[in-house]
Amino acid sequence: MILQVQSHKRIQLIDITRDVQNLVREAGPISTGLCHLFVRHTTAGIMINESADPDVCEDLIEWLNRIAPHHGGYRHREGNSDAHIKSAVVGVSTSIPVENNRLLLGTWQGIFFCEFDGPRTRNVQITVYPTPKSVDLKS
Amino acid sequence: MILQVQSHKRIQLIDITRDVQNLVREAGPISTGLCHLFVRHTTAGIMINESADPDVCEDLIEWLNRIAPHHGGYRHREGNSDAHIKSAVVGVSTSIPVENNRLLLGTWQGIFFCEFDGPRTRNVQITVYPTPKSVDLKS
Amino acid sequence: MILQVQSHKRIQLIDITRDVQNLVREAGPISTGLCHLFVRHTTAGIMINESADPDVCEDLIEWLNRIAPHHGGYRHREGNSDAHIKSAVVGVSTSIPVENNRLLLGTWQGIFFCEFDGPRTRNVQITVYPTPKSVDLKS
Numbered sequence: 001m002i003l004q005v006q007s008h009k010r011i012q013l014i015d016i017t018r019d020v021q022n023l024v025r026e027a028g029p030i031s032t033g034l035c036h037l038f039v040r041h042t043t044a045g046i047m048i049n050e051s052a053d054p055d056v057c058e059d060l061i062e063w064l065n066r067i068a069p070h071h072g073g074y075r076h077r078e079g080n081s082d083a084h085i086k087s088a089v090v091g092v093s094t095s096i097p098v099e100n101n102r103l104l105l106g107t108w109q110g111i112f113f114c115e116f117d118g119p120r121t122r123n124v125q126i127t128v129y130p131t132p133k134s135v136d137l138k139s
Numbered sequence: 140m141i142l143q144v145q146s147h148k149r150i151q152l153i154d155i156t157r158d159v160q161n162l163v164r165e166a167g168p169i170s171t172g173l174c175h176l177f178v179r180h181t182t183a184g185i186m187i188n189e190s191a192d193p194d195v196c197e198d199l200i201e202w203l204n205r206i207a208p209h210h211g212g213y214r215h216r217e218g219n220s221d222a223h224i225k226s227a228v229v230g231v232s233t234s235i236p237v238e239n240n241r242l243l244l245g246t247w248q249g250i251f252f253c254e255f256d257g258p259r260t261r262n263v264q265i266t267v268y269p270t271p272k273s274v275d276l277k278s
Numbered sequence: 279m280i281l282q283v284q285s286h287k288r289i290q291l292i293d294i295t296r297d298v299q300n301l302v303r304e305a306g307p308i309s310t311g312l313c314h315l316f317v318r319h320t321t322a323g324i325m326i327n328e329s330a331d332p333d334v335c336e337d338l339i340e341w342l343n344r345i346a347p348h349h350g351g352y353r354h355r356e357g358n359s360d361a362h363i364k365s366a367v368v369g370v371s372t373s374i375p376v377e378n379n380r381l382l383l384g385t386w387q388g389i390f391f392c393e394f395d396g397p398r399t400r401n402v403q404i405t406v407y408p409t410p411k412s413v414d415l416k417s
Contacts, residue, residue, distance in 0.1 A: 038374065040384030041387075060223065094231075131266065194353040195354050197354075198363065202346060235371070247320045
């Protein structure tokens with residue numbers, strides 16, 4: 001399944017928890033399993049962090065800009081090397097446990113699409129893997 | 140399966156390799172598969188790194204404190220923005236290959252629960268996924 | 279499956295996309311699934327980032343050396359603490375969606391083995407997990 005995300009700034013953390021949860025709910029009956037998220041871009045990423053207070057995202061963005069500033073004497077001529085670096089720090093892939101078609105996230109956890117070179121239209125590849133336990137016991 | 144971890148300092152890397160290995164051993168017969176670890180907290184993380192020399196963990200903690208100091212002029216009023224940042228750097232989720240109910244870790248690798256805002260009682264969600272290969276061949 | 283990688287410098291990002299794709303192609307018929315990569319070393323890592331312009335890798339290496347320099351007053355006596363830190367930043371494990379035995383990578387994405395304490399001969403553990411969907415529907 002593909003989740004399309006529209007970013008509106010150059011750097012932006014977009015809460016996609018509800019969208020991912022909806023896709024997992026409709027994925028067919030899953031007692032236990034894993035939800036895998038994969039960003040098919042090199043200047044974006046995926047992160048699980050606090051979704052309650054938006055200040056946390058602001059602090060994260062400010063920190064990322066401090067350790068990897070937009071203009072930092074990079075070689076890559078497209079002017080977005082900082083975005084590639086930020087992507088390397090947060091990563092482009094994560095997995096979340098699923099139980100009875102619900103994401104097993106903690107109380108304060110949200111899933112954030114991380115835009116580092118927007119605004120752009122982006123895609124997140126989402127795959128749900130049911131645990132093949134019952135099968136293994138039979139064999 | 141839930142592994143409970145008790146931290147004793149604000150920032151602490153706790154070696155949970157043996158506990159995870161014990162859970163994988165008791166998970167039913169698994170010839171090949173994957174052990175997925177997921178931290179359901181936003182001020183903690185999970186990391187695989189050297190477990191032989193405790194100085195490596197000390198160096199890692201010191202480095203994390205240098206790039207994301209506890210008090211760094213953050214907006215988030217709870218005073219633990221650095222913990223959210225450190226969590227974003229190391230990540231809250233990882234997967235380890237499993238063979239014959241053993242974690243396929245390298246000689247020097249250990250699994251570390253990373254506490255960034257302790258002391259607290261924490262939970263790590265652990266799921267073991269057997270490879271559904273034999274099944275696929277039948278269908 | 280084990281992919282052997284030979285590094286030639288102390289710090290080097292080695293594009294292993296083609297090798298991983300070849301292993302996935304030969305892994306038996308997989309309509310949908312997941313390719314899991316795991317580095318069994320503590321001074322190396324795995325990263326997905328831009329493979330088109332080699333300057334991006336140069337910028338990434340330079341940045342990693344800036345935030346975690348080789349000689350930085352570390353405690354660990356082997357003189358490679360920076361390599362353990364760099365490994366913690368990029369991570370030792372990732373997963374890529376697979377469709378019809380092809381890695382679902384984005385246009386600009388490549389898979390990089392990250393050597394941080396070479397030159398050495400290294401191993402990447404690769405496992406392909408077919409999605410057990412058809413099975414779950416039967417039960």
